[in-house]
Amino acid sequence: MRYFLLFILIITLAIPVSSQKKTDSLLNVLSHTKDENKAYIYDQLAQEYFYNNIILLKNYAKKADSLAKIYQIDSTRVKALNKLTYSSIQLGEANRAKQYNKEAINLATRKNLTKGKITSRYYTGFIYYAIGQTDSSLYHLNKAYKEAIAISNPILKLQCLNTIAINYLSQGNYNVALKNFTKAFNIADSLNLKTRIINLSLNIGTTLLYNEELEKAITYFEKVIASSDTTSASLAYASALNNIGTCHNNKKNYKAALEYFNKSLSEFSKLNNKLHIAQVYANLGQTNLSLNRTEAAEDYLQHAISLNREGKSSGQLIINLILLGELQIQQKEYLKAKYSIDEANQLIKTNKVNNNKTDLYKIYSKYYKATKQLNKALYYKEKELFLRDSIFQKERQLQISELETKFQTQLKENENENLRKDLSLNKLQVEKQTQLRNFFFILAVLVFILVVILLNRARIKKRAHKIIEKQSKELKVANQTQNKFFSIVAHDLKAPFSALIGLSQILSLNYDELNDSERKTYINDLYNASKNSFALAENLLTWSRVQKGNISIKKEILDLPSIVQDSILPLQASAKLKNISLNNLIELSPLVLADKRSIETVIVNLVNNALKFTPEGGKINITANSENKHLIISINDTGVGMSQKQIDALFRIDKNSSTNGTNNELGTGLGLILCKEFINMNDGEIWVKSELGVGSTFSFSIPLN
Secondary structure (H helix, E strand, O other), X not given: OOHHHOOOXXXXXXXXXXOHHHHHHHHHHHOOOXXXXXXXXXXXXXXXXXXXXXXXXXXHHHHHHHHHHHOOOHHHHXXXXXXXXXXXXXXXXXXXXXXXXXXHXXXXXXXXXXXXXXXXXXXXXXXXXXXXXXXXXXXHHHHHHHHHHHOOOHHHHHHHHHHHHHHHHHOOOHHHHHHHHHHHHHHHHHOOOHHHHHHHHHHHHHHHHHOOOHXXXXXHHHHHHHHOOOOXXXXXXXXXXXXXXXXXXXXXXXXXXXXXXXXXXXXXXXXXXXXXXXXXXXXXXXXXXXXXXXXXXXXXXXXXXXXXXXXXXXXXXHXXXXXXXXXXXXXXXXXXXXXXXXXXXXXXHHHOOOOXXXXXXXXXXXXXXXXXXXXXXXXXXXXXXXXXXXXXXXXXXHHHHHHHHHHHHHHHHHHHHHHHOOOOHHHHHHHHHHHHHHHHHHHHHXXXXXXXXXXXXXXXXXXXXXXXXXXXXXXXXXXHHHHHHHHHXXXXXXXXXXXXXXXXXXXXXXXXXXXXXXXXXXXXHHHXXXXXXXXXXXXXXXXXXXXXXXXXXXXXXXXXXXXXXXXXXXXXXXXXXXXXXXXXXXXXXXXXXXXXXXXXXXXXXXXXXXXXXXXXXXXXXXXXXXXXXXXXXXXXEOOOOOOHHHHHHOOOOOXXXXXXXXXXXXXXXXXXXXXXHHHHHOOOOEEEEEEOOOEXXXXXXXXXX
């Protein structure tokens, strides 16, 4: 199963599905009940809509919470807060869910409400599962499970076991997941809880789907659909439709998959369930991509990513960003692809996710190969193959450990059997011979399996080396054509040099007809055009060298004030021409670890930029301060400032961020992009704050020594 098809919907066990008669009865009672008793009725109404309508669930739970707070009905309030936690998660409001959950735990602890406290702890684990932090989720769920055992509460035990299993399933630990689902199913069966039996059937089917047992999985999902009331929306019914769609997708029955996914999307939309809507969008994107419908695939993926960001679902977001990056590479939108996979990489580092790294390295290799950065392409391909090999080794060790455990267990059972029996010497000898034969048989099986595994590993390594050799040959050929790409960069100089030729031609042909003032004006324009052409040429050449990897960063310990002073000294003349006060206000500062030439280039570009957009009589100040093991350098000007739209276009090669200066100075915006490249290479960050008519402050950070 490919990584972007692992969006399998597993619902959390909670409260039974509502019946219309009971809902009507509660509403009738509500109209004749005093305010202090309405909190309980509202909580019961919220419970009835647990699966059917997230919006109504949240609305009734809010009313229950409000009244319970006024009349200090603590147990009802804890229940209402837990329902608000659940509904917020399903609506993609993770931060709000955390607030409700924290309030529920504090209240239950303060008022010594044991069951309410355990239930609230369960929802803490559920929140962490929903945002993709499985280790934290398992910590809280296991704690809640032990506490549920202590108070002999089978419903809480069942809830904890179900969500524990879901976490193991998301980690790819199918055996442990199935074991916990089975425990939960036995509890539900013993209590004759039909709704929960349906939900657990869905989860067991999903486990089989993860384990590629597709026909068995479809059988379970069809049982869920047959047992569901299709006249009203429910999570179990919607999830079963989605999962059958995934089974068809894995069988390459793409049209059938789309049909089920669309039905599932309709059902989840009725429930206003953003978390699962995002998952279905991702599945639709994958299936459309398989059918080469790239435009539809990208649209669905963007919808999924938007909902992932809103709900802070980092696990889903990582997978969708990797898939979007692959799609953008196919469409040759390389810059967009780089942004997508870089964001996925940052999320993997932040959330310490390991099970997506292989796919990430694979996409990085594709990207660098497509952009002719072939050394990097080979580097990431080797990382991908190494990681795949490491995973294979871990699986092999696990298989051997399981076989050894079975062998030791069998051996121990044989020994115990011998101790329990008082047999004659001949019988004991026969038993020993049997044991010895069994020992050698199991040992032979172990050796055989180990040999098979080692041979298989050798075969995989051999195939991997062939792939690397083939790609190395391709890289050598491609390297020969790489320089041709950079040779055409000079064409970008054509426009500014046309201005130089035009001005020169006017002076040459009309020199005698022009008066001194006009000649001076043309000469001044010629000077400015020459200066701008030189700056453009220098930035283009530097940019070309960066892209080719010809610029190396040599970090050393630097005294920043002297670096700044040396960098701005040649710019003082330009500042005086516009009557601008250019001030280096950095006196003493901690030493930094950075590359001198690249930092000088950044300072010159940022100060030039400030001079360009600061009117005559303005001021430019350069300051520095230490923060979080970094030195932050700021260039503040009293220039024309920028709108938010202009700020958003800065530092991006795909956006035209160039505007004329206060004296109509020309530019390309490439200087700021170079600044960002160099600061990133020095392990720093660059940003800007600006206000129209007030000025701008460009800041960048450098690690302290």
